[in-house]
Amino acid sequence: MRLFTLILMVVLALVQRQLWFGKNGLVEYRQVSENLLRQQADNQKLQERNMLLKEEIEDLKSGLEAIEELARNDLGFIKPGETFYRVLPRDSAGQNKNSSLPKSD
Numbered sequence: 001m002r003l004f005t006l007i008l009m010v011v012l013a014l015v016q017r018q019l020w021f022g023k024n025g026l027v028e029y030r031q032v033s034e035n036l037l038r039q040q041a042d043n044q045k046l047q048e049r050n051m052l053l054k055e056e057i058e059d060l061k062s063g064l065e066a067i068e069e070l071a072r073n074d075l076g077f078i079k080p081g082e083t084f085y086r087v088l089p090r091d092s093a094g095q096n097k098n099s100s101l102p103k104s105d
Contacts, residue, residue, distance in 0.1 A: 020026050059066040071077040078084050 018025065056066070060070075076084075
């Protein structure tokens with residue numbers, strides 16, 4: 001009877017080993033689950049980005065206001081008769097950043 005119990009324990013240990021560490025075991029299942037969650041989060045971010053791009057495309061197709069905004073912001077275009085003012089932020093010393101004007105002494 002002891003031999004039979006010992007054989008059953010060995011078989012049980014082998015089955016458990018296969019379950020935990022074998023191919024398609026619990027360790028691999030957890031890794032795949034984590035990868036799946038990460039990929040789903042990445043996909044969600046990309047879907048949101050795609051929706052924003054689709055909205056921008058529709059906006060560009062439907063009217064000139066979006067085209068005008070892009071031309072003003074990205075290319076610096078100004079309408080005839082408009083005056084463009086550029087306001088530069090001040091740094092900690094009280095001087096404008098990227099100022100090309102000479103400093104007065």
